[in-house]
Amino acid sequence: MRSPIGPYLASIVDEIRPEDSGELADYIPELADADPEPFGIALSMLDGQVYTAGDAERPFTIQSSAKAFTYALAIRERGLTKVLAHVGVEPSGDAFNAISVDERGRPANPMINAGAIGTFALVPGDTVEEKFDAVQRFLSDCAGHDLDIDEGAYTSELSTAYRNRGIANMLRASGGLAAEPDIAVEGYIRQGALRVCAKDLALMGATLASGGVQPVTGKRVLDDETAGHVLSVMTTCGMYDAAGDWVSSVGIPAKSGVGGGIVGASPGRLGIATFSPRLDVHGNSVRGVAAFERLSRDLSLHLMRIPETGHLALREAISVDYISNDYGTAAMYRLQGIIDFVAAESVVRRMTSDQIDHRYVVVELTDVAEIKLVALQMIAAVMAGFAHEGRQVYLIDPARLYGPDDLQRFDIADKVTQVDNFEQGEAIGREREAAEAGD
Numbered sequence: 385m386r387s388p389i390g391p392y393l394a395s396i397v398d399e400i401r402p403e404d405s406g407e408l409a410d411y412i413p414e415l416a417d418a419d420p421e422p423f424g425i426a427l428s429m430l431d432g433q434v435y436t437a438g439d440a441e442r443p444f445t446i447q448s449s450a451k452a453f454t455y456a457l458a459i460r461e462r463g464l465t466k467v468l469a470h471v472g473v474e475p476s477g478d479a480f481n482a483i484s485v486d487e488r489g490r491p492a493n494p495m496i497n498a499g500a501i502g503t504f505a506l507v508p509g510d511t512v513e514e515k516f517d518a519v520q521r522f523l524s525d526c527a528g529h530d531l532d533i534d535e536g537a538y539t540s541e542l543s544t545a546y547r548n549r550g551i552a553n554m555l556r557a558s559g560g561l562a563a564e565p566d567i568a569v570e571g572y573i574r575q576g577a578l579r580v581c582a583k584d585l586a587l588m589g590a591t592l593a594s595g596g597v598q599p600v601t602g603k604r605v606l607d608d609e610t611a612g613h614v615l616s617v618m619t620t621c622g623m624y625d626a627a628g629d630w631v632s633s634v635g636i637p638a639k640s641g642v643g644g645g646i647v648g649a650s651p652g653r654l655g656i657a658t659f660s661p662r663l664d665v666h667g668n669s670v671r672g673v674a675a676f677e678r679l680s681r682d683l684s685l686h687l688m689r690i691p692e693t694g695h696l697a698l699r700e701a702i703s704v705d706y707i708s709n710d711y712g713t714a715a716m717y718r719l720q721g722i723i724d725f726v727a728a729e730s731v732v733r734r735m736t737s738d739q740i741d742h743r744y745v746v747v748e749l750t751d752v753a754e755i756k757l758v759a760l761q762m763i764a765a766v767m768a769g770f771a772h773e774g775r776q777v778y779l780i781d782p783a784r785l786y787g788p789d790d791l792q793r794f795d796i797a798d799k800v801t802q803v804d805n806f807e808q809g810e811a812i813g814r815e816r817e818a819a820e821a822g823d
């Protein structure tokens with residue numbers, strides 16, 4: 385049977401395709417000659433499943449969409465503090481090619497040209513080749529295969545790079561550029577000439593959305609914190625002077641490029657990319673913006689509209705026979721899904737308000753996919769409370785979501801019996817009861 389997702393994406397391509405407003409980027413000779421017609425959409429789930437429609441495998445130059453990834457690389461290699469000393473994180477409200485520096489001599493953010501040139505300068509290496517090589521390798525790691533260069537686009541843009549050279553020279557003069565201006569500009573333009581298709585960009589977006597793991601290769605390219613930082617800056621600065629509009633109408637961290645691509649990353653959910661070369665006055669793809677608006681609405685992806693799922697955390701709270709009912713019954717709490725603060729609150733509220741008179745309390749985490757530290761702590765406190773009342777507390781935790789350190793730090797190591805399954809808990813309990821009876 386066919387998944388409905390591909391046809392759904394195809395219907396969006398069909399609906400939006402007639403939109404032919406906007407202009408090609410004419411300040412780069414090769415882009416001015418590009419075919420304006422292609423239009424493609426790609427979605428990448430975090431397990432690497434990709435859905436596409438239209439011209440999703442048509443290559444184009446990545447241009448400014450590379451900025452988010454080079455920024456991630458610079459942070460990975462140099463550390464956030466060092467990068468922040470050179471490039472800020474404030475939305476500038478200016479155009480992408482603005483000659484921008486803040487009061488500390490830094491470009492406002494890494495998503496405009498000034499900040500991206502400053503970021504490229506921070507990538508390890510002494511020469512353009514060394515630095516660019518690191519960038520190309522990193523972006524290829526995010527895409528999951530080797531990305532090559534559109535040499536024509538590179539030489540064409542380099543021949544008219546007066547403005548970017550001006551920006552780099554100004555940054556160097558103000559002391560904020562960590563490389564010679566020529567090295568920074570040439571490398572920066574070269575990174576923008578890397579060739580991708582919408583499918584590649586969707587996978588790159590998914591790599592950020594997953595917290596730094598490439599969905600197909602499984603390679604961790606970034607730590608979770610760096611990925612989250614990059615997504616934050618994409619949210620506030622990725623669409624240049626249209627960032628405010630974008631956050632309110634789309635609400636997905638994203639980065640556009642004048643080649644016509646937009647890469648989006650919906651944290652913890654999926655990567656999205658669109659490709660269509662005609663640009664609006666901000667330099668963002670017209671059809672791409674329209675497609676993102678549609679996808680955000682239809683797929684409920686807006687960051688500020690997160691569904692409430694805390695009430696699902698407690699799968700069931702039941703009384704069960706325990707230890708073959710020879711000794712008594714247990715109050716059993718079975719949790720499921722992702723347990724964050726809100727989910728844990730609903731669980732501990734129930735556990736602390738139930739009037740239980742059971743000899744045993746069983747907490748089961750078998751169906752829990754992920755549990756946040758704060759939730760471990762809250763549930764540990766309630767389990768400790770039950771132990772304090774003289775009840776025997778069993779924790780069915782086959783994945784050891786409570787690690788040995790957690791048991792120590794939450795002071796439940798000798799209060800709670802951690803087991804792999806229900807039967808094992810009963811077996812241990814039976815032995816204990818027998819030993820006590822024997823005493």
Ligand SMILES: NC(=O)CC[C@H](N)C(=O)O
Pocket residue numbers: 446447448449480481497541548573576640641642643667
């Ligand atoms: N917004 C963009 O994609 C700009 C990238 C382009 N290489 C430039 O520096 O002008």
